[in-house]
Amino acid sequence: MNETRTWTSELTKAYRNIKDLYHFLGWELSPEVEDVAKLYPIFITRSLALKLKEDGPHGVLAREFLPLKSEMAPSGLMDPIGDKIHLKAPQLIHRYHSRALFTPTTVCPVHCRYCFRKNELSVSDELFINDFEKTLSYLRDHKEITEIIFTGGDPLTLSNSKIENYLVAFSHLTHIKDIRFHSRYPVILPERIDNEFLDLIKKFSTHFRTLSIAIHANHSLEFDETSKSKIIELSQTKVQLLSQSVLLKGVNDNTEDLTNLMETFHSLGVRPYYLHHPDQVRGGMHFYLPLQRGREIYQALRQKLPGWAIPQYIVDIPGGHGKVPAYNPETTQFSGQFMGKGGHILSSPEPEFFV
Ligand code: SF4
Structure with a gap:
């Protein structure tokens, strides 16, 4: 059978x-x-x-x-991007003025060895406790938040009906205009993009100003025919598809692999969006490369790809300071006082310093 x-x-x-x-x-x-x-x-x-x-x-x-x-190396940080500093309600991180991260699940379709949450996902801590009423209450009091970013874990682990319930709840908060999902499912387990999910996406794309899915992949070898055809199906809905990748030593730290990756995204209707400098996570430091090396690779990528195919190269400053552009040809201070031996970023008092 x-x-x-x-x-x-x-x-x-x-x-x-x-x-x-x-x-x-x-x-x-x-x-x-x-x-x-x-x-x-x-x-x-x-x-x-x-x-x-x-x-x-x-x-x-x-x-x-x-x-x-x-x-097993003892280097790296347990909470490399300082998420918990900005935890405002269970499952809600408010770090940036107009957007908040919503973490409704710890479960992912794969355990990525470089994951910045690798020390948190195995234990269900306060980042993932389900108390949606507190999340809604915080959002009601913070009308400056216009975008909810579903992350996790991987938010597409939730059933279609759970996703729908959350979207209905957020659609009742009139200041929430934009919804974004960050997910590895379209590439790792594309069967997740079932007809019911496609219908859900079509339905809610009219409830919000934008509905986006940031698709996480780091190498063109991750894609197969099923993932390609499911992403094309998604691209035919009104959802905005964005790419999200991490620059990883030994995986994609060269211009050729990154060019192939961005071309793969583009051919599937996904706009190259984010290229993250790797986080300094405990247990994932073997993926780390100095910022200066990352900038050289990115500079070469800029020379190879047309402007619309170039993702933003960004870095999360440890200590909860948030994302800042990792590449600015006019800023030279970056390689100075906030970098440790081997080009590791230590911390910064003011993220604006880097912009
Ligand atoms: S899918 Fe995302 S959250 Fe899950 S292990 Fe991979 S990088 Fe981490």
Whole structure:
């Protein structure tokens, strides 16, 4: 009997046990890597496991999604972007004047090894406690907030009906004009973009001024035919599709891979939007590269791509100071007093300093 493949069944069948995964891959599993997976568990869907196998043990996908001994290094910050400083209600982070982050779930379709929340996602802390009434109450008192950004975890882990309930609630707050989702599903588990979700997106695109989905991918090898066709389906609705990528050492820290990635996004109707400098997260420092190196790569990317295909290169200043442009050819102070050995950004009293 043929099993029906749905996104929820794919989540249920995902590899969570490192031995089972390596058995499927046919690769040798070292005791050290097994220990890393105890601290930072894996979560790999069957379709991603197939892509990993094809790309090989030393490929970019293995680096993005499989444990490495380097994750045990004691460097890096537990909360690298200082989210908790700006937690205003359970599940609500208000850091920027007109927009707020809403974190309704801890669950993702994959555990990215570089994730800035890798030390928070395994424990359900106050960032994810469900108390929606407090969130609504804060929003009612803060009419300057015009955009809600669904993040997490990955917000598309929520069922369509839960997403609909949240959208209805936000649509009753007349100052909320824009809605944005940040998600890895369209690339990692594209079956999530089912007909019901497409209908939901079509319906709510008329309730808000803009409805956007920022699609997270870091390398063109992450895409397959299903993800490409689902993203094209999404692009045919009124939703605004944006790209979101992280510059990662050993994955995409070269102009050629980034050019391919931006061209892939563009060919699917996704506007290149954000290229994040990697966060200095505990357990993910092997993905970190000095800002100066990032700027060189970005400068070369600017020379290769037309203006409309160039994402903004941004960096989150540790300590909750927020995102600032990482590239400004006229600003030279950036490489000075706020950088540690090897070009690590330490902190800044005033984010405006960098702009
Ligand atoms: S999908 Fe996003 S939040 Fe989830 S592990 Fe990956 S980077 Fe982190």
